[in-house]
Amino acid sequence: MTNNLRFKTSKFIDETYRVSFKFNNKTYFGFKGDTLASALLANGIHLVGRSFKYHRPRGIMTSGSEEPNAIIQLHDNSSRTEPNVRATEVEIYEGLVASSQNCWPSVNFDIGGINNLLSPILPAGFYYKTFMWPASFWEKYEYFIRKSAGLGKSPKVADPDIYEHKYIHCDVLVIGAGISGIMAAKMAAKNGFKTLLVDEKSYLGGSSIYDNSEFSKINNQITSSWLEKEINEISKIENLEIKTRTSVAAFHGYNFLLARENLTDHLPINQRENKVRQRLLKIRAKKVITATGSIERPLIFDNNDRPGILLSSAIKKYIDLYGVACGENNILFTNNDTAYETAMSLIQRGIKINAIIDNREQIDSKISYEVEKNNIKIYKGYSIVDTYGYRRINKISIMKLSKDGQTVIGDKTKLNCDCLGVSGGWTPAVHLFTQSGGKLKFREEDQVFIPNFYPSDQISIGSCNGDFGLEEIIKNTLSSIKKFLDIDNSEYKTVETISGLNQSKRNIWLLPSDKSIGKTKSFVDYQNDATAKDIKLALREGFRSIEHVKRYTTTGMGTDQGKLGNMHALGIISETAGTKMGEHGTTTFRPPYTPLTFGTIVGRNVGEFFDIFRRTPIHDWHVANNAEFENVGQWKRAWYYPKDNENMHQAVQRESKAARDSAGILDASTLGKIDIQGTDASEFLNRVYTNAWSKLAVGKCRYGLMLNEDGMVYDDGVTTRLGENHYIMTTTTGGAANVLGKLEDYLQTEWPELDVYLSSVTDHYATISVCGPNSKKIVSKVIPNLDLSDEKFPHMSFKNAKIENIKCRVMRISFTGEHSYEINIQANFGKSVWEKCMEAGKDFNITPYGTETMHLLRAEKGFIIVGQDTDATLTPIDLQMDWIVSKKKYDFIGKRSLYRSDTIREDRKQLVGLLTENPDEVLEEGAQIVADIKKSPIEMLGHVTSSYYSPNLKKSIALGVVKGGKNMLGQKLIIPMENKNINVTVADPVFLDKEGEKLNAKL
Amino acid sequence: MFLINCPFCGEREQSEFKAGGEAHIVRPKQPTELSDDEWAEYLFMRKNIKGIQFERWNHVHGCRKWFNMVRDTSNDQIKAVYKMGEKPPVK
C-alpha cells in the first residue's frame, strides 16, 4: 500500500538518501527532505494522536506550524526529549524517535476515548464547573483525568544541548520568504538597506515555490520557476542576510523582535555534538516588513475531525513538495477556488478524486472548468453533513444547502473516500502584527481581519495583508514597498501575472446539519476539543466577550493558540448573538507564535550562570573551612561552620557561646558601603536619617535608621564621619543597591541644591568583625601600632591604621553587644588580614561565626534586622525605637508620616520580646500569635519574627510583632501550632545585658 | 521593549532603565505644616491614565541619572524626554 503513495517527482526530496525513524516503537522509512508528517503520510499513517478532552482519534491536518493535532513527543525517556512538537515541522533525520502523546495506553486503543461517549457530561466549562462542585467530586475524577489528559511529558534530566542568544540590528527585517517577502527583501537590500530575511521553513519561497500550475504564471513563466530565479538572485546580495528555520516568536513594541533560529534539529543526533542547537535572536529593526502569509481555514461541520481530513492546501503541499499522496480516494470540500488548485495537482499525478463538494451554487473560474473537463463530479451548492470511519475517514454524507445557507435540504447522499480536503478560504496570519500592538479591521466582502493601524515603522504585505490573488500580491507588494522604503522601483520594471483563480467565496461559519446542534460535534478548536455547540452554550450561559468565551470553552487556548479555528469561533459568536464581526473583540495572540524551548529562552544562562552570585574576598577561606552558605540577595554568605558532625543548631550554639565567652570573627564584607562626600554631606544625612548628624564629630560613628516617606523603616546601618565633608555609610546587605538608588533619587530630584556625591564602595573593602571579651587583645596583635585604649579609641569611634603598610579603617562598633572591632581593608587584602586575625586569636579560641550566629547574638540584644523583624509596615515607634527619632529636626524623610492618624494608633503591631513558658521550647518564625483561642474566629494579634535558643541565656528567646504589644509587658499569649498550643509571655526585647556592661567593660 | 533616549547618554534599551512613577510631584517644603489629607495627597495619590502621562525614569544601569519622560500609555509612544527641573516640552 505504501508504495503508491510516494510520487518520485519532487525536487525537494532526496530519494537517494533514505532515512529510518521510529514512530510509536515501529520503524519506518522516509527520505531526506521529508517532515515527520510527510513521511508518516507516505507510510499511510494518518492517526497520530488523541484529542485532549474526548480522546478522539486525530490525524495530521495541516502541513505547517498551525498544526493542532499532530503534536508528538520526541525522544521519549531521553535527555533530548521534547513534548508538544508539531510533526508537520519536524524534519526527519536518521535515528528520530517520535511517539504520540495524550493517549494511554496506545494511540489505537485509548482508554480516555470513553470521554467521547461521556461527552454529554463534559460540556463547555467542564473543568470550571468541576472545581466548583464539592471537592470530593474532583478527587474522584482527578486520577482519571491526570492519567489520561495532559500534553506530553517534560524531560527529567538535564538538557545536553547548547543554546545561545544573539543581538541583531538591521535596517529592514522581512518576516516570511514567500513571494512578497522575497520581492521586498530584494528591493530593500538592493537599495542599500541592511536587510535580514527570515523564514520558519527550511526552504525559501513559501507556497509559491511548489506552485507548478499552468494556471498561475509570472512574466509568462511558471510561478515556481520565476521564483527560483529570484531566490538565486537574492542569495548573492551582499547586505542581505537570509536565515531559514528561523521562526519569529514575538513582535514587541519599538520593532523589537525575538526569533528562534534552529541550527541542529534537522541533523542526526550524532552530528549535533558541540554545536549550538537553537539561537534566540534579539532583533532590533528600524523597519519591519511582515510577509507571514495566510492560513487556510477549515470548515465547521459534524465530525469534521476524523483522521484523513486535512486542509486542502496541505494535500497540495504534500503532493507537490514532498511527492506524497494523502489518500487514494480523495474528496475535496470547499467554499472557494483554492481546492481546485489541489485538484489539479492530484489530477496531474493521476490520483483519484471522487468528488468536489462546493458550497457555492455558481463557480466561474478557468481552473474550475479545467477540473470539470477532467470528469470530476462537482456538487455545487452542497455541504457535508456527516463523516464516518473511526480511525480513518471512509465515507461522507452530503446534502444540498438551502438558498440562505442556514439549512440543508433534499436527500442525503453518501460518498466513499479515504481522504477529505477542506478549504474555507484563507485567514491572514496577523499574529505578529497584533502582538506589536497593531489594530485590525474587518473586511466584509471576504470576511477577514486585515491590518489597519501600524503602531511602529512597519508594514504588512502579501496575503497576511489580505491580498490573496497572485496579481494583487505582486502589484500591491511593489507599490507598498516602494512607498514604505521611499525608493524607486528599479528592481521590478514590469511584472505580468496570469491566474486561473477567482476570489469568490461562500462563507458560512457553521455549516448546517440535518441533526439538532446538541447531537453534532463540529470542532472549532481541534486541539482543545471545543465545538460549535460549546460556544453556543457559553453564549446561552451569558458570556459575551470573546476573551470570556475563549476561556470558558478553552477555544484557542491550546499550544496552537487556535490558529485554525479562532475566526470560526468569532463568526459563530457574532452569528448567534446577531452582532457584527469584531464587535466582541478579536482574540489576542500572545508570544511566542510557536512554542519556544526553555533552552532557547535561557541561552547560556544555565548552571552557575543562571543566577550569578557574589563572593566576598574571604570566600575561599570559608569554603576551605567547611562553611555552609546562605544566599543573601546575590551574595553567598557563610551561614555557620560545622565542626566534625555538628548540625546547624549545634554549630550555632558553639559559635555564639565562643563569641561571648572569648572571641568570634565574622565576615561582614557584604554590608553595603556608600561613600558620601560634599560640603552638604552632614545636612544630607540629617534629611535621610531619623536622628541628628550635624554634631557628629570627625572620627565618630553613629547608628542610623532610614525611613520611607510613608514613615516605615527602610534600612539601617552605622555611618562614620571620616572627615569634615566625608562620610562612609553602611547599609544592610540586601538593601545596598536600593538605598543608593533612593539617595540618588532625592539628591537629583528633590535636593539638587545640595553639594553631595555618592559612590558605592561595597566591593572595594573587605570587612572583618572581631568581637568578644578577647577581641581587644587579638586586634592589638594584628595592628600593634594602634592605641586601643578606651580613652583614645572609645566605642562608636573610628581610626585610620596600617597593617604592614596597608591602610585600613578600624571602627569600634558592635552588632553583638560585645566589645568589638570592624576592620575595613582593601578587598584584595581581606583574606590575608582575616588569616592574621585567626592566627592572633589562636590562643583565645577565636571562632569564626556565620550569619546564623550573628542573628542569634543580635537577637539576644534585641537589635532588629530590617527585612526580618520589619516588613515595611512598621515605624520606628512600632519598633520601640523612639529614642532614635529626633524631635528637634524640622524634617527628614518620613517624619510627617509618623503622626498620621494611622501611624499614631495605639493598637498597631509593635515589636516585643517573647519568652516561652518552657525555656527549651523554640518558637517557629512566622508562627501566629493569639490571646484567646476559644474566640471564633480567633483574632490574630501578630507573628513571631525571630526565634532562637540562646546558649548564653540558656533559654529560648524570640522577637515578634503584636497588636498593642507595647503595653502588654508580662501578659500571657498563645502560639497555636498544628498539634499544640505554646504559652508565651511578652517580655522586653532586650534579653541580655540591657545596661551594656559587656560593651563598656574595661578589658 | 522601548528604546529610550536618555538625555545624557542617547538611545538605549529599556532594560537599562527603571521607571520611577509619576513626574512633577514636588516634595512639600514644609511637611509638618500639612494636614493629614494634604500629606496623603502627596504621599499616595498618583495618576494612572490612558493617554499622555508624565513619568520619572532612571538610567540605572547607565549614567544613573533621573530624567522625565512623556509617554502615551495607550500605545507606549515616547513623546519626549527631558532633564529634571526642565519644563515638559509637550502638553
Ligand SMILES: [Zn+2]
Ligand atoms: Zn544615561
